[in-house]
Amino acid sequence: MRRIRAAAAIAIVTSLATAATGCGGGEGGTGSDASPKTLTYWATNQGANIEADKKILTPELKKFEKETGIKVKLEVVPWANLLDRILAATTSGQGPDVLNIGNTWSASLQATGALMPWDEAAFEKIGGRDRFAEAAVASAGAEGQDPAAVPLYSMSYALYYNKKMFEEAGVEKPPATWDEMVETGKKLSKDGKWALGAEGSNLSSNIHQVFALSQQHGGNFFDASGKPDFTSDANVAAVKQYVDLMGKNKIIAPGNAEYAQNQSLQDFARGKTAMVLWQSAASTFKAHGMKDEDWGVAPAPVQSGTPGQGRQVNSMVSGINIAVFKNTKNLDGATEFVKFMTSHEEQKILNGTYGSIPSVKSAQQDGAFDTPDGTVLRETLTKSAAPLPQVANESQFETAVGTAVKGLFADAANGRPVTTESVKAALSKAQQQMPK
Structure with missing residues (x-):
């Protein structure tokens, strides 16, 4: 997980478990008046600063809107604030439809029931679980349970x-x-x-x-x-x-x-x-x-x-996962967005820009990532990295x-x-x- 602050995490399981079923309205988000043509997305700060992330992501989100007709409302959330924001979202009902999380949080958030589980049927909607590197999927939730998120950016x-x-x-x-x-x-x-x-x-x-x-x-x-x-x-x-x-x-x-x-x-x-x-x-x-x-x-x-x-x-097996709030009112659109962000082409574009390694195997094997650091990172992920305790x-x-x-x-x-x-x-x- 990249640049993650774990303060306030002591209360994560009890707070989220209590609030996960209590979300109410929220324009374009998880509320009852959410538009099927609008999604809210909390992205993590992967670039040099917030503005750099907006500059990188906005053209890709416009591309998604052109392809699907679904507008994505983007907010890049600093790592220092992200966990607190997730906790607040589950109590206020003003959360996003889709959000990025550090992969080391996956099992903790999974235990609350706040995130949509990615079972076989859900994975099939985005092309199947076998598209993703197994080490990355292993860092998306506790062993023996359906993952709580989908790998997006892989790092070591x-x-x-x-x-x-x-x-x-x-x-x-x-x-x-x-x-x-x-x-x-x-x-x-x-x-x-x-x-x-x-x-x-x-x-x-x-x-x-x-x-x-x-x-x-x-x-x-x-x-x-x-x-x-x-x-x-x-x-x-x-x-x-x-x-x-x-x-x-x-x-x-x-x-x-x-x-x-x-x-x-x-x-x-x-x-x-x-x-x-x-x-x-x-x-x-x-x-x-x-x-x-x-x-x-x-x-x-x-x-x-x-x-x-x-x-x-x-x-450690490091990386960013993309998750869907379980109570989103726009599940089809959220799933379509996850499919887009984990497509072969988007994996190449985004990971190439951020200097991370694609979580999707076909993109990971693309020659564009055969750089000196890309080779070391990929070899580490494949041969000598282990996930933090799930x-x-x-x-x-x-x-x-x-x-x-x-x-x-x-x-x-x-x-x-x-x-x-x-x-x-x-x-x-x-x-x-x-x-x-």
Whole structure:
């Protein structure tokens, strides 16, 4: 999931479950006076800013209107506000017909019953489930249930690096393992510049990184029954390893402990940091003034060897799903819009513009995505990415553990020791905050 803020998620299941059946009127949306020739659509902020998204999406929505006669009322909702907006929509009845959600929210929202389930019949209306990459569908809801949404944009993490800074430091290639990351990082962290960017106050970013590290240590944050298991040795080791990049290894600037959304990308674009772990970042770099030849890309590091299945996971399955509110009064139009947005041609256009990977297999295999970063991202999604836990309490997990990691980064930035014991204590506190 990209640029997601999980604050306010503690109440998500109870709030939505209570309100999902109570929606009333809403012009062009889920209300009783909704026009069959009008749809409301909440899109997520995928581009450099809200206006960029409007510029990208508006011509495509006009195309849909020309083809179907259905006008789409677009609102691009910032990630920082999206979850709160979804909660408010379900209580006020003023929600959209169709909306984008980060794929890690799928199971949490699915548990509320607020979103239309995509059973076999629904998938057939948009061309069939087998059109989509299975890893992307697996991140659209809990295992064993009909997905709560349809994959729209697929992403994974990669390691982006500044070629000029590498050359100046005499570094010939990007690190493939975490030991190499530390070794390389010490060569790059000098003269007021730093090796690796991080966003210690970005709860989602924290979760994404420690999840992959936990997988590499053979761990998971939930057991087979879906119960939290935050304090396992593997999870403690994963969190400590990540925070140690700042505290012990000193290859992340202490100021990054306070960084929130996108600040590490800005430092990278300005040549303040040499590397950043990010999701499908090419279009964002361009928006910040970088040229394609300024940066390179490689798979995110693993503990040893090369990325692959099992303990060689080096990314979450990231992406954006498109969902339909279950109580929409324009179900046919909403379904037709999802079909349009996931068509081969639109998948090529939108993912090509945003620098993400199509969720539709035929578009994913198009030669337009055989770019250096496109190849790395696609290979990661296919061979070495795993979905975040698809459990009803996933959003609460992001808030609790993401906040624990934020606190540990603050300790590291202020010179306080981050030990195995202090990490375990922070994760224990996070686990106590989870619903029983």
